[in-house]
Amino acid sequence: MDKELFIEKFTGKLPKDIKSASPQQLHDALGKTVMEMFADRWDNARQQHLSKRRAAYLSMEFLVGRAVYNNLLVLGIYDEVDEAFRELGIDLASLEEIEDAALGNGGLGRLAACFLDSAATLALPLDGYGIRYKYGLFKQSIEDGFQKEDIDDWTRYGDPWSVRCDEDTVLIEYSGQTVKAVPYDMPVFGFRTENVGTLRLWQAEPVKEFDFDLFNKQDYLEASREKIYAEDISRVLYPNDDTDEGKKLRLKQQYFFSCASLTDIIRKHKARFGTLENLADYISVQLNDTHPVISIPELIRQLVDNEGFTFEKALEMAKKIFNYTNHTVMQEALEKWRTDLVEELLPRIYSIIIQINEALIADMYAAGVQKEKTDRIKIIKGDLIHMADMACYASSHINGVAEIHTQILKDSVLADWFSLAPEKFRNETNGITQRRWIALCNRELSSLITELLGDDNWINVLDRLRELVKFADDENVLRRFIDIKQGKKQQLADFIKAHDGIDTDANTVFDIQIKRLHEYKRQLLNAFSILWIYYGIKDGSIQDFTPTTFIFGAKSAPGYRRAKAIIKFINEVGRIVSSDPDTRDLIKVVFVQNYNVSYAEKLVAAADVSEQISTAGTEASGTGNMKLMLNGAVTLGTFDGANIEIVQEAGEENNYIFGARVEDLEKIVPEYDSRSIFANDPMVKKVVSSLIDGTVSDGGSGDFRELYTALLDGASWHAPDHYYLLGDMRDYVETKLRCIKDYSADRHAFARKQWLNMCNSGKFSSDRTIADYAANIWGIKQ
Numbered sequence: 001m002d003k004e005l006f007i008e009k010f011t012g013k014l015p016k017d018i019k020s021a022s023p024q025q026l027h028d029a030l031g032k033t034v035m036e037m038f039a040d041r042w043d044n045a046r047q048q049h050l051s052k053r054r055a056a057y058l059s060m061e062f063l064v065g066r067a068v069y070n071n072l073l074v075l076g077i078y079d080e081v082d083e084a085f086r087e088l089g090i091d092l093a094s095l096e097e098i099e100d101a102a103l104g105n106g107g108l109g110r111l112a113a114c115f116l117d118s119a120a121t122l123a124l125p126l127d128g129y130g131i132r133y134k135y136g137l138f139k140q141s142i143e144d145g146f147q148k149e150d151i152d153d154w155t156r157y158g159d160p161w162s163v164r165c166d167e168d169t170v171l172i173e174y175s176g177q178t179v180k181a182v183p184y185d186m187p188v189f190g191f192r193t194e195n196v197g198t199l200r201l202w203q204a205e206p207v208k209e210f211d212f213d214l215f216n217k218q219d220y221l222e223a224s225r226e227k228i229y230a231e232d233i234s235r236v237l238y239p240n241d242d243t244d245e246g247k248k249l250r251l252k253q254q255y256f257f258s259c260a261s262l263t264d265i266i267r268k269h270k271a272r273f274g275t276l277e278n279l280a281d282y283i284s285v286q287l288n289d290t291h292p293v294i295s296i297p298e299l300i301r302q303l304v305d306n307e308g309f310t311f312e313k314a315l316e317m318a319k320k321i322f323n324y325t326n327h328t329v330m331q332e333a334l335e336k337w338r339t340d341l342v343e344e345l346l347p348r349i350y351s352i353i354i355q356i357n358e359a360l361i362a363d364m365y366a367a368g369v370q371k372e373k374t375d376r377i378k379i380i381k382g383d384l385i386h387m388a389d390m391a392c393y394a395s396s397h398i399n400g401v402a403e404i405h406t407q408i409l410k411d412s413v414l415a416d417w418f419s420l421a422p423e424k425f426r427n428e429t430n431g432i433t434q435r436r437w438i439a440l441c442n443r444e445l446s447s448l449i450t451e452l453l454g455d456d457n458w459i460n461v462l463d464r465l466r467e468l469v470k471f472a473d474d475e476n477v478l479r480r481f482i483d484i485k486q487g488k489k490q491q492l493a494d495f496i497k498a499h500d501g502i503d504t505d506a507n508t509v510f511d512i513q514i515k516r517l518h519e520y521k522r523q524l525l526n527a528f529s530i531l532w533i534y535y536g537i538k539d540g541s542i543q544d545f546t547p548t549t550f551i552f553g554a555k556s557a558p559g560y561r562r563a564k565a566i567i568k569f570i571n572e573v574g575r576i577v578s579s580d581p582d583t584r585d586l587i588k589v590v591f592v593q594n595y596n597v598s599y600a601e602k603l604v605a606a607a608d609v610s611e612q613i614s615t616a617g618t619e620a621s622g623t624g625n626m627k628l629m630l631n632g633a634v635t636l637g638t639f640d641g642a643n644i645e646i647v648q649e650a651g652e653e654n655n656y657i658f659g660a661r662v663e664d665l666e667k668i669v670p671e672y673d674s675r676s677i678f679a680n681d682p683m684v685k686k687v688v689s690s691l692i693d694g695t696v697s698d699g700g701s702g703d704f705r706e707l708y709t710a711l712l713d714g715a716s717w718h719a720p721d722h723y724y725l726l727g728d729m730r731d732y733v734e735t736k737l738r739c740i741k742d743y744s745a746d747r748h749a750f751a752r753k754q755w756l757n758m759c760n761s762g763k764f765s766s767d768r769t770i771a772d773y774a775a776n777i778w779g780i781k782q
C-alpha cells in the first residue's frame with residue numbers, strides 16, 4: 001500500500017480538523033478510501049467469475065459482522081492503516097463504535113459469511129445472494145434481568161462497504177403488487193489473493209416512489225402507501241432462529257430474493273452466451289436451508305414462461321443446478337407453506353409447484369416405489385407445501401453439516417429420500433474462517449503461532465497448527481500461551497466493565513456459553529449446574545472450589561417465552577451467588593448484553609472452557625464450538641454435532657464429555673420419567689425446585705412455574721423434560737467440577753489440553769469445507 005496516497009485520499013474525505021471527526025466519519029472515509037483503492041481488483045475478479053463455471057450461495061441470512069477491521073486484515077493493510085491513523089493523531093480502535101451488520105440470527109448466517117471468506121481466499125468463483133434488511137437482528141439490553149429489544153438501524157451512519165447497482169435492478173411480481181429489487185454489492189476480499197467475491201444483497205423499493213395525484217387530492221397517507229408496502233419486504237430480518245414464522249411477509253421475502261437472484265444469474269448468462277441451453281454447465285446454486293427453495297419453481301417459471309423451454313426440460317435443468325443444505329433436525333424448521341397462501345400470492349409459482357409434485361409422483365410410479373412412500377415424500381401433502389421435499393427432489397446434492405447430523409438425516413429426517421437416492425447425500429462438516437476467528441480476534445496468539453512455525457502461512461493452511469503439537473510439553477511455550485490467555489481474559493474483563501458495567505476477575509476460570517438462547521442448547525442446564533455448585537459450597541459437599549466466572553451471551557427470539565424466562569433465571573442465579581458472602585468471591589455469573597459477532601470475537605479468545613451442552617442429536621453442527629477450540633479452550637460438552645469430531649481430532653482426554661449419547665437416548669426416551677429423577681436425586685430436586693419455591697423471582701409473570709411444569713409434567717405439545725436436562729444433570733455437574741478442579745490443580749496440565757485443542761483444530765477451517773463443496777458439489781475450480 002502506498003501510505004502517502006492513502007493518507008491523501010483518506011484525509012480528503014474528512015473535515016479539516018481531523019481530530020474532531022466522529023468515529024462514523026472516520027469509518028465512512030476509511031471505507032470509501034479502501035473501496036477506491038481496490039475497485040479495479042474487484043472489477044477484474046467479477047469478470048473472472050463470469051468467465052467460468054461459478055457457484056451462487058443463496059441465503060436469507062449473512063451474519064457478516066463488522067467489516068472494517070476484517071477488510072484491513074485480509075487486504076494486508078491493517079498495520080499500515082493503524083500507523084497512518086497514529087500519524088494523523090487518531091485511533092483505529094475508535095471504530096469499535098461502528099455497528100455490526102447483523103443480517104442473520106446465528107450459526108446459519110455466520111456460516112454463510114465464513115463460506116464467502118473462504119471461497120474468496122481459495123480463489124474460487126463463489127458469490128452470495130441475500131436480502132439487505134433495513135433492520136438487522138434486534139439489539140438486546142438486559143434490564144432487571146429481563147431481555148429488552150430495540151431496533152438495529154445498522155446503516156444509520158452510512159454503509160461505505162456497499163455499492164448500489166441500479167442498472168441491475170429486477171422487477172418482482174406478486175399478484176396485485178410489483179416492486180423493485182435493487183442490488184447493493186459488498187466486496188468479499190480474499191486473503192493473499194487477487195480474488196474478490198461479491199455479496200449481492202437486494203433491497204425492496206417501490207416502482208413508483210410517490211403518487212403525486214393523490215397527494216394533490218390531499219390523500220397524503222395513500223400517496224405514500226405503495227412505498228411503505230414495497231419497503232416492508234426488506235424492512236426486517238425475522239428474529240427467529242429455527243422456526244417457521246408462517247408469515248405471508250416471510251414468504252414474500254423468500255420469493256423476493258430468490259426471483260431477483262435467479263433473474264440476475266440468467267441475465268448475466270444470456271449476456272455472455274446468448275442462450276440458456278448451457279446454463280447448467282456454468283452455474284451451481286446452493287440453497288442454504290429451505291428458505292430459498294422457492295427458487296426451484298421460480299427458475300422453472302423463468303425458463304418456461306420467458307425462454308420457451310418445456311416444463312420437462314426446465315425441471316431437468318433445475319435438478320442439475322440446485323443443491324440443498326439441511327441445517328437442523330428441528331421439525332419446526334422444515335418449512336411448510338399453506339397452498340392457499342402460495343396460490344393467492346404467487347399463482348403461477350403455485351401451478352408450477354403442482355407440476356413438480358406431479359412429476360415427482362410420476363417418477364416414483366415409474367420406478368415402482370410403493371404408494372405409501374410416495375405419499376410421505378410428495379411435495380403437496382394435504383394443504384401444505386413441503387419445501388424440504390421439493391428441495392430433495394429437485395437437487396443434485398443434499399448435505400448435512402456434521403457427521404452425526406448427516407447420519408440422522410439418512411436414518412430419520414430424510415430417510416425416505418436417502419433410500420431413493422443415496423448417491424445424492426453428502427456430509428460437509430461446517431467450518432469457520434481462521435482469518436476472523438483467530439488472526440483478527442487474537443493477534444497475540446497468532447503472533448506466537450507465527451513465531452513458532454517460522455511464517456504465517458498457517459492463516460491459509462490451518463492444518464499446519466498440528467506442527468505445534470510438539471510444543472505441548474515445552475514449559476516455556478506453555479507459559480507464554482498461559483500469559484496470552486490471561487491477557488485476553490483481562491481485555492474481555494475490561495470490555496465487560498465498559499460495555500455492561502460489570503466487574504469480573506480475570507484470575508478466575510472463564511467458563512463461557514455463547515449462542516442463541518434455545519431450549520435444546522440447554523442454557524437452563526448450565527444455570528442449574530451453577531445453582532448446584534452454590535448449594536454444594538453452602539452445605540460443604542463441595543470444598544476448595546476454584547473461583548469461576550460463568551459467562552453467557554445469547555439472544556432470545558422476542559416471542560419465545562420460555563427462552564426469555566431462562567435469561568431471567570440465569571440473571572436471578574447470578575444475583576443469588578453474588579449477594580451471598582460465602583460465594584461471591586467464588587462464583588460470578590455474567591450475562592453480557594447484545595451478543596453479536598464483534599462480542600464473540602472478544603469472548604472466544606478469552607475462554608478457558610467452552611460450554612457445548614445441547615441434548616445429543618439436536619445441534620446439527622455448531623460453529624461456536626470451533627471458534628472457542630481454535631482459541632485454545634477445552635470443550636465441556638455432549639456427544640453432539642461437531643463436538644464429536646472436535647473430540648476425535650483433539651482427544652477425549654483433552655476435553656470434558658458427559659451425558660447421554662444419541663444411541664442411549666433412543667433407549668431412554670420411551671421410558672423416560674423426569675419425575676423419578678426429581679424424586680430420587682435430592683440435589684436435582686433442590687435446584688429444579690428453586691424455580692417455584694421462592695428462591696428466585698420471575699417478576700410475577702408465572703414463567704418460572706411454566707418452566708418447572710415443562711420439566712416435570714410436559715405440555716400438550718411435548719413430553720416432560722423434552723431435552724433431558726434432569727437426566728444429564730448429575731453427570732454434567734460432576735464433569736464440570738472435574739474440569740474446574742483440573743484447571744487449578746495443575747495449570748500447566750490444563751493449558752496443555754487447551755494448547756492441544758488449538759493445535760488440532762485445523763479440520764474446522766471453513767477453507768476445508770469450501771474446498772470440498774467446490775470439488776464435490778459445485779464442480780468449480782480456482
Ligand SMILES: *Cc1c(COP(=O)(O)O)cnc(C)c1O
Pocket residue numbers: 105106107108110514515516595596597600621622623624625627
Ligand atoms: C458463531 C456464532 C453463532 C453460532 O454459535 P453456535 O454455538 O454454533 O450456536 C451465533 N451467533 C454468533 C454471533 C456467532 O458468531
